[in-house]
Amino acid sequence: MAEEVSVREAYGKALLELGMENHDVVVLDADLSRSTMTAFFAREFPERFFECGIAEQNMIGIAAGMAASGKIPFASTFAVFVPGRCFDQVRMSIAQPGLNVKLVTTHGGLSVGEDGTSHQSIEDLSLICSLPGFTVIVPADAIETTEAVKAAAAHLGPFYIRLCRPKLPLVYGDDYRFKLGKAVVMRQGGDATIIAIGLMVQSALDAARNLEREGIYCRVLNMSTLKPIDEAAIVQAAAETRAIVTAEEHLEHGGLGSLVAQVVVRHQPVPMEFVAIKDTYAKSGKPSELLERYGLTEKDIERAVKLALAKKR
Amino acid sequence: MVKKSLPEMGGSKSTSATSAEAEVFSLSASVAEMEAMAKKLRRHIITMIGKAGSGHPGGSLSAVEILTALYFKLMRHKPQDPHWEDRDRFILSKGHAAPLLYAVLAECGYFPVEELLTLRQLDSRLQGHTDRTITPGVEMSAGSLGQGLSFALGVALAGRLDGQDYRVYVLLGDGECNEGQVWEAAMAASHYSVDNLTAIVDNNGQQIDGWNCDVMSLDPFAAKWQAFGWRVIEVDGHSIPRLIAAFKEAQKVKGQPVVIIAHTVKGKGVSFMENNPDFHGTAPNTMEVEFALKELA
Numbered sequence: 001m002a003e004e005v006s007v008r009e010a011y012g013k014a015l016l017e018l019g020m021e022n023h024d025v026v027v028l029d030a031d032l033s034r035s036t037m038t039a040f041f042a043r044e045f046p047e048r049f050f051e052c053g054i055a056e057q058n059m060i061g062i063a064a065g066m067a068a069s070g071k072i073p074f075a076s077t078f079a080v081f082v083p084g085r086c087f088d089q090v091r092m093s094i095a096q097p098g099l100n101v102k103l104v105t106t107h108g109g110l111s112v113g114e115d116g117t118s119h120q121s122i123e124d125l126s127l128i129c130s131l132p133g134f135t136v137i138v139p140a141d142a143i144e145t146t147e148a149v150k151a152a153a154a155h156l157g158p159f160y161i162r163l164c165r166p167k168l169p170l171v172y173g174d175d176y177r178f179k180l181g182k183a184v185v186m187r188q189g190g191d192a193t194i195i196a197i198g199l200m201v202q203s204a205l206d207a208a209r210n211l212e213r214e215g216i217y218c219r220v221l222n223m224s225t226l227k228p229i230d231e232a233a234i235v236q237a238a239a240e241t242r243a244i245v246t247a248e249e250h251l252e253h254g255g256l257g258s259l260v261a262q263v264v265v266r267h268q269p270v271p272m273e274f275v276a277i278k279d280t281y282a283k284s285g286k287p288s289e290l291l292e293r294y295g296l297t298e299k300d301i302e303r304a305v306k307l308a309l310a311k312k313r
Numbered sequence: 314m315v316k317k318s319l320p321e322m323g324g325s326k327s328t329s330a331t332s333a334e335a336e337v338f339s340l341s342a343s344v345a346e347m348e349a350m351a352k353k354l355r356r357h358i359i360t361m362i363g364k365a366g367s368g369h370p371g372g373s374l375s376a377v378e379i380l381t382a383l384y385f386k387l388m389r390h391k392p393q394d395p396h397w398e399d400r401d402r403f404i405l406s407k408g409h410a411a412p413l414l415y416a417v418l419a420e421c422g423y424f425p426v427e428e429l430l431t432l433r434q435l436d437s438r439l440q441g442h443t444d445r446t447i448t449p450g451v452e453m454s455a456g457s458l459g460q461g462l463s464f465a466l467g468v469a470l471a472g473r474l475d476g477q478d479y480r481v482y483v484l485l486g487d488g489e490c491n492e493g494q495v496w497e498a499a500m501a502a503s504h505y506s507v508d509n510l511t512a513i514v515d516n517n518g519q520q521i522d523g524w525n526c527d528v529m530s531l532d533p534f535a536a537k538w539q540a541f542g543w544r545v546i547e548v549d550g551h552s553i554p555r556l557i558a559a560f561k562e563a564q565k566v567k568g569q570p571v572v573i574i575a576h577t578v579k580g581k582g583v584s585f586m587e588n589n590p591d592f593h594g595t596a597p598n599t600m601e602v603e604f605a606l607k608e609l610a
């Protein structure tokens with residue numbers, strides 16, 4: 001098992017570095033800076049850190065006003081509160097005017113664990129991807145997180161990065177260079193393609209390794225840029241492997257699976273299966289228990305691959 | 314990947330070549346000239362909304378003197394260079410009063426006055442509610458009430474961080490103050506002791522479903538702002554000299570934000586629109602336009 005590293009800590013450190021390089025970078029948080037790790041930045045650059053208190057809608061508006069005045073605001077809280085709590089503010093204050101605000105949220109998905117339903121963000125990707133002009137990234141490990149934060153700062157326009165609470169095994173080495181809008185082939189294979197995001201990338205790799213023992217060779221794509229999605233990589237995978245499985249820590253509706261299916265149906269129809277949460281809210285539990293209960297493990301991916309293969313002509 | 318070209322996205326830093334040459338708008342108008350301008354703006358509002366066949370006359374008419382005082386007497390701005398870095402900012406939070414803002418901007422020279430008649434038409438730069446990406450001089454995309462004070466606070470904090478001396482003005486509706494976000498922003502502005510920000514409430518006493526006191530009571534309104542740490546100035550919102558005095562008083566306040574509660578009449582200047590909730594969001598028909606323009610002659 002690869003070394004496990006905190007994606008949130010990677011975010012905090014990346015922000016700190018950005019703050020040193022670029023004095024227009026400002027950071028906002030809504031009373032969660034110790035959890036989102038924006039506290040690193042706050043300690044070093046108190047004059048450029050804006051604690052907004054437990055008032056997410058106001059935080060979005062302040063960030064928008066700052067972006068309209070030439071700043072590069074990074075606003076952070078839990079993924080369940082942004083965009084959910086303040087969807088209309090994100091829509092009208094950031095997305096419509098195309099303002100240069102970076103929303104970096106943590107505790108996305110089920111892996112937040114014991115805090116339960118109110119804290120499990122399983123709709124955020126659907127909401128944020130619905131907004132015209134947003135770029136959306138779900139990093140697969142700490143190294144990709146650092147790269148994603150740099151990419152967000154370099155890009156002009158609304159940006160969303162979703163991180164999770166637990167530490168994640170490294171799927172990349174230090175030499176990894178993230179390319180915005182490009183899926184990464186993590187493993188080659190010709191029988192089926194597993195397209196995954198976030199912590200499901202490691203599960204996809206594990207599933208592919210297990211399936212190989214049964215003589216099933218899976219390609220694994222990390223679709224870390226969810227929007228704009230890498231259509232070329234999807235079409236190529238569909239054409240070459242003729243079966244696709246998506247895997248995400250999100251509701252089945254409106255996330256990675258929906259986005260990939262749209263591309264597949266339009267350009268290269270092939271059988272698909274979806275590893276995601278099925279139209280329900282989850283409960284309290286350990287992250288690993290929840291991933292198992294709601295069908296988000298390597299075994300679920302393996303089953304899905306076999307289902308997709310069975311439908312292949 | 315298709316990149317949207319968003320010329321204004323980088324924010325307010327002026328890149329336009331005209332920046333150096335563009336004139337700062339002259340603020341030499343007399344009170345009598347401004348009063349005449351207020352009347353002219355009211356005629357524009359009626360004509361525009363009448364022509365468009367939809368829009369919000371009531372809350373546009375009530376704030377005419379407020380914007381006249383700001384744009385013609387108080388704010389440092391360059392109509393030929395709307396992104397001038399040193400400009401004072403006016404943010405219209407009650408975005409449904411867009412016709413008023415458009416009329417003021419046109420009269421200042423941000424775009425041709427004739428363009429006012431394109432209000433709400435397909436491909437017009439004058440959208441039903443403000444859109445900062447296409448209309449010169451419009452600072453915020455508004456229309457969803459409750460968001461402007463937060464946005465203005467962000468602009469004010471950024472200005473302070475950069476050591477810039479511009480002032481930020483934001484106009485709210487009284488009904489708009491039903492929104493919780495307004496009070497989140499009010500709390501934050503005083504927490505950050507922001508004194509380059511002046512909020513104005515167009516306190517015309519009405520919202521859509523009727524009088525504020527019947528829909529959702531705001532009382533005691535001034536005391537609420539005070540309790541949130543704001544300096545409150547109450548003023549007759551239709552007296553240009555009193556408004557100017559109030560704005561000058563606000564400029565002198567240090568260490569806390571100021572709200573000017575402007576007592577106004579919804580539909581002001583047109584007898585049958587005054588205090589008439591039917592004209593919150595309904596356009597006057599041809600006869601009503603004619604009648605109103607006669608009153609405003």
Ligand SMILES: Cc1ncc(C[n+]2csc(CCOP(=O)(O)OP(=O)(O)O)c2C)c(N)n1
Binds near residue numbers: 456515520593
């Ligand atoms: C968030 C939101 N809810 C509802 C509306 C619909 N709406 C438009 S104007 C208005 C009343 C506004 O009243 P007030 O702020 O007092 O404005 P004024 O009376 O000055 O026109 C409402 C409810 C809206 N634009 N935004």
